[in-house]
Structures are given as structure tokens and as C-alpha cells.
Amino acid sequence: MTLYYFHLRDGEDILLDPEGRDLGSMEAIREATLREARSIISSDSLEGKVKLSYRLDVEDESGKVVHRLQFEDAVSLQRGRVPE
Amino acid sequence: MQDRSQTLSPMIDKLQLWRPLDPAEKRAILALPHKVEEARAHACLVREGEKPSHSCLLLEGFAFRHKVLVDGSRSISAIHMKGDIVDLQNALLGTADHSVETLTRATVAFIPREEMKRIAFEFPSVGLAMWYDTLVDGSIFREWIANIARRDAAARLAHLLCEFGLRLQAIGLGDRRSYQLPMTQEQLADATGLTSVHVNRTLMDLESRGLIARSKKAVTIADWKRMEDAAGFNEAYLHLRGQVSLSPP
Numbered sequence: 001m002t003l004y005y006f007h008l009r010d011g012e013d014i015l016l017d018p019e020g021r022d023l024g025s026m027e028a029i030r031e032a033t034l035r036e037a038r039s040i041i042s043s044d045s046l047e048g049k050v051k052l053s054y055r056l057d058v059e060d061e062s063g064k065v066v067h068r069l070q071f072e073d074a075v076s077l078q079r080g081r082v083p084e
Numbered sequence: 085m086q087d088r089s090q091t092l093s094p095m096i097d098k099l100q101l102w103r104p105l106d107p108a109e110k111r112a113i114l115a116l117p118h119k120v121e122e123a124r125a126h127a128c129l130v131r132e133g134e135k136p137s138h139s140c141l142l143l144e145g146f147a148f149r150h151k152v153l154v155d156g157s158r159s160i161s162a163i164h165m166k167g168d169i170v171d172l173q174n175a176l177l178g179t180a181d182h183s184v185e186t187l188t189r190a191t192v193a194f195i196p197r198e199e200m201k202r203i204a205f206e207f208p209s210v211g212l213a214m215w216y217d218t219l220v221d222g223s224i225f226r227e228w229i230a231n232i233a234r235r236d237a238a239a240r241l242a243h244l245l246c247e248f249g250l251r252l253q254a255i256g257l258g259d260r261r262s263y264q265l266p267m268t269q270e271q272l273a274d275a276t277g278l279t280s281v282h283v284n285r286t287l288m289d290l291e292s293r294g295l296i297a298r299s300k301k302a303v304t305i306a307d308w309k310r311m312e313d314a315a316g317f318n319e320a321y322l323h324l325r326g327q328v329s330l331s332p333p
Contacts, residue, residue: 008281015285018284032279036282043237047236
């Protein structure tokens with residue numbers, strides 16, 4: 001069993017993951033990280049305020065960062081306006 | 085270990101939340117044949133697709149019902165505690181349509197399904213109480229559907245925390261405003277349709293709003309009324325009808 005910790009940073013603060021999670025492969029870690037980011041983005045968008053300046057750092061039990069995801073890279077935004 | 089003849093008394097306490105039972109009915113419950121097993125945390129009690137020959141009664145500890153989806157993700161649909169007959173429906177339905185796993189170390193009594201049927205018909209008050217029990221289970225499921233379908237993340241978690249506290253208090257395991265929550269963030273996420281980091285951030289948000297305080301697994305609901313408001317919580321669906329003192333905080 002290998003525990004990985006998902007810490008959420010926003011440039012000023014860090015929300016530490018106190019529990020960690022047992023994941024078997026880098027692929028599972030990448031998938032879980034993407035799901036985490038998208039879940040928060042989708043929930044925030046329902047409240048009308050999305051924060052893409054978060055970053056998720058996944059650390060192993062020794063504290064080594066094994067994966068990182070900027071929220072900006074978790075979704076693609078198609079911007080623009082329909083002309084009046 | 086208590087007197088073996090009293091082993092099944094949590095089932096009496098639970099059923100009496102719904103209907104009073106007379107001494108003969110209580111004796112009949114205590115006399116149900118059963119075997120007691122100690123289960124470690126995360127032990128599988130019922131596996132989807134199996135044909136269980138026994139119903140399991142939780143004597144101690146916590147368990148949850150869940151389904152594993154095609155993509156491997158998990159959805160938790162109910163939490164169970166002392167006195168709950170976790171798979172009462174399997175006494176009649178036959179094939180388990182979902183799995184049951186322990187959340188913590190647990191003591192479980194396995195009662196043959198034929199015996200569950202027999203006692204329900206031989207002692208109609210017991211049968212009726214078991215019927216109530218499944219109806220209240222259904223009511224809780226409906227509330228959980230409303231939770232994941234229509235509430236935001238903070239309200240989902242606040243709702244789950246209110247329910248857990250009230251149910252613990254109803255069976256005499258604590259105070260609804262202060263208890264040990266035996267769930268990890270990942271399990272809370274699977275029970276609320278969120279993800280672990282999202283749960284972590286949302287609990288932190290509830291904490292910063294002064295609604296809850298946490299220390300390790302201990303949860304304190306600082307202001308029950310505000311917490312109810314944040315959750316949109318109305319305890320009517322638990323059908324406890326005065327079993328739990330809802331006196332002012």
C-alpha cells in the first residue's frame with residue numbers, strides 16, 4: 001500500500017491532505033488528480049466563481065512531489081463572445 | 085463479552101425505534117439462531133451478485149453499502165451502525181444488488197434468511213417493525229438522492245454530518261453535536277458525489293464559517309440550527325418522532 005497526498009495550493013495558502021490515498025500507478029494518480037481539479041472547477045462554476053489559479057501537488061509518503069497539476073491545465077476554455 | 089443470550093439486543097433497540105415490542109417478541113428475537121463474527125475494517129460483508137444465505141446485523145462498528153461503477157469509481161449509498169440489519173432486503177430478494185463493506189472493525193451477527201422470514205410472520209409486530217425499518221431506509225435513500233442531485237458541496241456534507249449525528253444519538257452512541265466520524269475524506273467523497281480534495285476544502289469552509297470544529301476524527305457541530313440551515317436539513321425523514329431529544333442546544 002502506497003499512500004499519496006493531494007495538497008491544494010493557491011499561491012498563498014496550502015490546504016494539506018491529512019489522510020492520503022492508496023493508488024497503484026502513476027496513471028491512477030494522474031487520473032485522480034484531473035478528477036479532483038475538474039470536480040472543484042465544476043462546483044465553483046455553479047457558484048459563478050471559478051479559480052483556475054489553484055495547483056494540486058501530489059506527494060508520496062516521503063514528501064516527494066510525484067505529480068503536479070495546474071488547474072489551468074485541467075480544462076480547456078473556449079473563450080470569446082458572440083458579436084452583438 | 086456480554087451474556088450470549090443478549091447478543092441480538094441491538095436489533096431489539098433498533099426495531100423499537102419504530103414499534104414497541106412485547107416481552108415474547110423480544111425473547112423471540114434474542115432466540116434467533118445466529119453466528120457472530122468479528123470483521124476487520126474494509127471487510128466485505130455482502131458482495132454484489134452473491135446469493136446471501138444470511139442477513140447481517142451490526143452489533144458494533146460501522147458499515148456502508150456501495151456500488152462499484154464500470155470505470156472503477158465507487159458510490160456509497162448508505163452508512164450503517166449498531167443495530168442496523170444491513171441487508172434485511174436479502175432475506176427476501178435473494179441476489180445482492182449491491183455490496184456491503186465495514187468502515188471500521190465491526191462485530192456482526194449473521195442470521196439465516198429463513199429465520200428472518202419466519203420471525204416476521206410468527207410475530208407480526210416484529211415483521212411490521214422490520215417493514216418500518218426498510219421504509220425508513222428508503223426514506224434515507226431518497227434524502228441522499230436529493231443530496232447528490234440538488235445540494236451544493238457544503239450542503240451535502242453538512243447534511244450528512246447532521247444525519248450521522250442524529251442517528252448516533254438515536255441509538256445511544258453519542259451526542260448529535262459531537263461525535264467521532266469513522267469516515268475518511270475519500271469515503272465522504274464517495275457518499276456525496278464529490279472528490280477527496282473537494283471534501284477537504286469544503287470541510288475547511290464549514291469550519292471557517294464556524295459551523296463545525298474538527299480534530300482528527302472528532303466532529304463538533306458548533307451551531308446546530310445554523311448547520312441545519314446550511315444543509316437544508318429537516319430530520320422528519322429519519323422518522324425518529326421524539327426518540328431523540330431535540331431540545332435547545
